[in-house]
Amino acid sequence: MSKRIIIRTTLVAVLILIGIFLYTIGKEHKVLIDNKDISVGNVICSASTTYVVRVDDQEIGVIKKGERNVAMVTGTSHKIVVEEIKGNVLTGEKHEKRFKLKTSESATINIPAMINNANEWIDKTN
Amino acid sequence: MKKNIQNIIENFGLPRIIIFLFLVLLFILTPFVGIRFDTSINDVIVRFGMNGILVLSLIPMVKTGCGLNFGLQLGIIAGILGAVTSIEMNTTGFTGFFTAIGIAIFFAFVFGSLYGFLLNKVKGDEMVVATYVGFSSVSFMSIMWLVLPFKSPNMIWAYGGSGLRTTINTKGYWFHVLTDFLQIKVGSHIVFPTGTILFFALLTFLVWAFFRTKIGIAMTVVGSNTDYAKSCGINVDKMRSISVILSTVIAAIGIIVYQESFGFIQLYTAPLFMAFPAVAALLLGGATVGKASIKNVIIGVFLFQSILTMTPSVINNVIKSDMSETIRIIVSNGMIVYALTRITRVRT
Amino acid sequence: MIKKSLTKTMNPGVRFLINYAVPIIFVILVAFAIPLSGLSGLYFIRELMLRLSRNSFLILSLLIPVMAGMGMNFGIVLGAMAGELGLVFIMDWRIIGMPGLLLAILISTPIAVLLGYFAGIILNRAKGREMVTGFMLAFFMNGIYQLFVLYGMGNIIPISNSSILLPRGYGIRNSISLLGIRQVLDKLIPLKVGDILIPVATLLVVAALCIFIVWFRKTKLGQDMRTVGQDNEVARVSGINVEKTRILSIVISTVLACYGQILFLQNIGTMNTYQSHEQVGVFAIAALLVGGASVAKANIPNVFIGVILFHTMFVVSPRAGKALMGQAQLGEYFRVFVSYGVIAFSLALYAWRKRVEKENERKKIMNYRKSILAK
Numbered sequence A: 001m002s003k004r005i006i007i008r009t010t011l012v013a014v015l016i017l018i019g020i021f022l023y024t025i026g027k028e029h030k031v032l033i034d035n036k037d038i039s040v041g042n043v044i045c046s047a048s049t050t051y052v053v054r055v056d057d058q059e060i061g062v063i064k065k066g067e068r069n070v071a072m073v074t075g076t077s078h079k080i081v082v083e084e085i086k087g088n089v090l091t092g093e094k095h096e097k098r099f100k101l102k103t104s105e106s107a108t109i110n111i112p113a114m115i116n117n118a119n120e121w122i123d124k125t126n
Numbered sequence B: 001m002k003k004n005i006q007n008i009i010e011n012f013g014l015p016r017i018i019i020f021l022f023l024v025l026l027f028i029l030t031p032f033v034g035i036r037f038d039t040s041i042n043d044v045i046v047r048f049g050m051n052g053i054l055v056l057s058l059i060p061m062v063k064t065g066c067g068l069n070f071g072l073q074l075g076i077i078a079g080i081l082g083a084v085t086s087i088e089m090n091t092t093g094f095t096g097f098f099t100a101i102g103i104a105i106f107f108a109f110v111f112g113s114l115y116g117f118l119l120n121k122v123k124g125d126e127m128v129v130a131t132y133v134g135f136s137s138v139s140f141m142s143i144m145w146l147v148l149p150f151k152s153p154n155m156i157w158a159y160g161g162s163g164l165r166t167t168i169n170t171k172g173y174w175f176h177v178l179t180d181f182l183q184i185k186v187g188s189h190i191v192f193p194t195g196t197i198l199f200f201a202l203l204t205f206l207v208w209a210f211f212r213t214k215i216g217i218a219m220t221v222v223g224s225n226t227d228y229a230k231s232c233g234i235n236v237d238k239m240r241s242i243s244v245i246l247s248t249v250i251a252a253i254g255i256i257v258y259q260e261s262f263g264f265i266q267l268y269t270a271p272l273f274m275a276f277p278a279v280a281a282l283l284l285g286g287a288t289v290g291k292a293s294i295k296n297v298i299i300g301v302f303l304f305q306s307i308l309t310m311t312p313s314v315i316n317n318v319i320k321s322d323m324s325e326t327i328r329i330i331v332s333n334g335m336i337v338y339a340l341t342r343i344t345r346v347r348t
Numbered sequence C: 001m002i003k004k005s006l007t008k009t010m011n012p013g014v015r016f017l018i019n020y021a022v023p024i025i026f027v028i029l030v031a032f033a034i035p036l037s038g039l040s041g042l043y044f045i046r047e048l049m050l051r052l053s054r055n056s057f058l059i060l061s062l063l064i065p066v067m068a069g070m071g072m073n074f075g076i077v078l079g080a081m082a083g084e085l086g087l088v089f090i091m092d093w094r095i096i097g098m099p100g101l102l103l104a105i106l107i108s109t110p111i112a113v114l115l116g117y118f119a120g121i122i123l124n125r126a127k128g129r130e131m132v133t134g135f136m137l138a139f140f141m142n143g144i145y146q147l148f149v150l151y152g153m154g155n156i157i158p159i160s161n162s163s164i165l166l167p168r169g170y171g172i173r174n175s176i177s178l179l180g181i182r183q184v185l186d187k188l189i190p191l192k193v194g195d196i197l198i199p200v201a202t203l204l205v206v207a208a209l210c211i212f213i214v215w216f217r218k219t220k221l222g223q224d225m226r227t228v229g230q231d232n233e234v235a236r237v238s239g240i241n242v243e244k245t246r247i248l249s250i251v252i253s254t255v256l257a258c259y260g261q262i263l264f265l266q267n268i269g270t271m272n273t274y275q276s277h278e279q280v281g282v283f284a285i286a287a288l289l290v291g292g293a294s295v296a297k298a299n300i301p302n303v304f305i306g307v308i309l310f311h312t313m314f315v316v317s318p319r320a321g322k323a324l325m326g327q328a329q330l331g332e333y334f335r336v337f338v339s340y341g342v343i344a345f346s347l348a349l350y351a352w353r354k355r356v357e358k359e360n361e362r363k364k365i366m367n368y369r370k371s372i373l374a375k
Helices: A002-026 A111-115 B002-012 B014-033 B037-056 B058-063 B072-088 B093-121 B126-147 B194-210 B214-224 B226-231 B236-262 B275-284 B294-319 B324-340 C012-019 C021-037 C041-060 C063-067 C076-093 C097-124 C130-152 C200-218 C220-230 C232-237 C242-268 C278-290 C300-325 C328-374
Strands: A028-034 A038-040 A043-045 A050-055 A058-063 A068-074 A077-086 A089-100 A106-110 A122-125 B167-169 B184-186 B190-192 B264-266 C175-177 C190-193 C196-199 C270-272
Touching (some): A028 A050, A028 A058, A050 A068, A058 A068, A089 A111, B014 B037, B037 B058, B037 B190, B037 B236, B037 B275, B037 B294, B058 B214, B058 B275, B058 B294, B072 B126, B072 B167, B072 B264, B093 B126, B093 B236, B126 C130, B194 B236, B194 B294, B214 B226, B236 B264, C012 C021, C021 C300, C021 C328, C041 C196, C041 C200, C041 C278, C041 C300, C076 C278, C130 C278, C200 C242, C232 C242, C242 C270, C278 C300, C278 C328, C300 C328
Parallel strands (some): A028 A106
Antiparallel strands (some): A028 A068, A038 A043, A050 A058, A050 A077, A077 A089, A106 A122, B167 B264, B184 B190, C190 C196
16 A cells, blocks of 8 residues: 555656656747947947857847847757858857756846856846 | 435535525625616516526426427527518517517427427437537528528628628517516616516416326326336327427527517527526526426526626626626536436436 | 337348448538539648648547447547646746647646546436536536636736736636647658658657557456446446446546647647637547447547548538538538537437337347247
């Protein structure tokens, strides 16, 4: 009798764990990407050029100076790739950053800050 | 004392008692939520007249053991045909009303005979077959309403379309002929629909009298014990057929009274689910799948219509939202499920 | 004098015609309507492939109760509701993709089990009237579902995703987009034949269910159910807990219907919160009956033949109605009429046959008795 209870409780626990797992890897997050001026500490990182942005495997497209775009990502760990583009040609300047998001978080990424490797390049909110 | 209470609960059924208490609660709440008590009572009485006959029509079939008439729609369609034809013929007032009834009775007779024939072949499974026969016939008639050659401009689609409209106004024809007949005005808020109530009383009396005739008694015997009926020499099938025809005819009259009071004839898919509130009302009044009396009809319609009238007004004012439709679904279908699970019938 | 039952006619041809009256009538109807509608063969194949993958699971869930003698389980509507609740939750929490689908399945399963258990208990108390009761129960639960989803959600049950709520602040919208999980199973294993996308993963799941059902029939539980379906008393005497077995058959069916509805909705990509499950029962049962099943007997071929015939009619009706009478609306009504009509006809036919056979049995026994007494 107690063996049955143990098996059943374990089963339920496993299912709950699976549920939490699915929840975590399946949750959609909103990531805003800005190509705007931002003041970090005392320094102002200005947005000067246009960038082509890619998050995970999604092509977000071109973000001009002063613009904002949005990416919807799923799961916990992500990668953002930003390439400078002048005219319609890639200049070859490329930046890449990885970030993790907890289940209830959404984020705002600032490109100039990211390029300058400032710590505040990403702002996470619940 | 406790045994007595237990007995009462068992006899009436817990759901009925719950509903009755709920109703009392609603009535008590009316003044507190700003609803006039007398308008509510008036509404209930008007709706009683509107729906009473439809519920009355269920009695013959229950009495002969054909079960609850889930195929009520057949009678309703006959009634609609009568109503629509009478408007097509441009008859108004009481003439219009009785023409509608006359034509409806004719169709009801035809439909009822076929329906009765079918039910006799499926003894034991009448209810489920009836449900789907009812549904298919409403769907079939939906096609017919589009196709039949009706010409009256008040009934067909406006811009040169063909086929009947979804709702047809009875205003100008025989709207409220019964309701206004011998109307009694009490104060400024109560208008007693004497005509409708009188008509209901008349039909009730006719049904009551019918079941005291030889045929009526034979039908009741068929319902209680088919074998005994056979041994008495009663033609079971014929009695069942007659009860089905009777039910269908009364239903046809019932829907015309409904339309007269409501003001609209509803076609197409509106009749699809009309059987359920009627059945639920009958069950609420104390009937079972095998037994129904006029008392059940009166109590049932009163309770059911009270719930339908009172709940929206009271609850909407308390919760500030319209739950009436949901509550209606829960109450009416819940009653039917409850009744279906209560009986252990001895089948012959 | 024994009335010669038509079902016991010597002529196997007539017997076949009567037993399979419904599908035969359907084939004739469809054969008539297809050319009328003027739709191309390619269109048909694509539509049929789509509908097969989308609807089969739901219809397959009807098979087990038939085995246990419960007739056509209208309670699959309850399973569909459970599935929809699961989907509402994952939409609220914004879980997308396969994880979303799996999570929906995970959440809705216990709900489906509970609803199935409830339905099973009610149906047990209405022995002999299972189908009407099931039918009314589905309507009743629809009311409870509405109470829950239209009034409870956003109020008592916290919903954080306001895009699925009604403007008034509580209650789920009439129509929710399931974009996050749209066709996520269908496209899992992509296969394109020419122009037609074949939902390989979904079809595999359906095939898995078929195998499960075939296997289930051979298990002890499956055998028990068949015995219960044949004769309650014999089963009871053999030591089978009849009540529990019947409830179990309904629970399994409800859970399968829950998954079936989720599968169905993931293909469509939108959920009509209050309408999606209403017609599920009627259409699934009609399709099964069109495939040649009866209240007492239903097998896997019935499911697929039924889907093909029924859904062809579905696709063809509006166009045929337009061609025939100039009104597509006619086709719509015709569809509904046929669905209900098929059920009415099958049920009536079945009930009639059942009665006639019972009468013959009785008369046989009486004659036997008489002949014994006469000696």
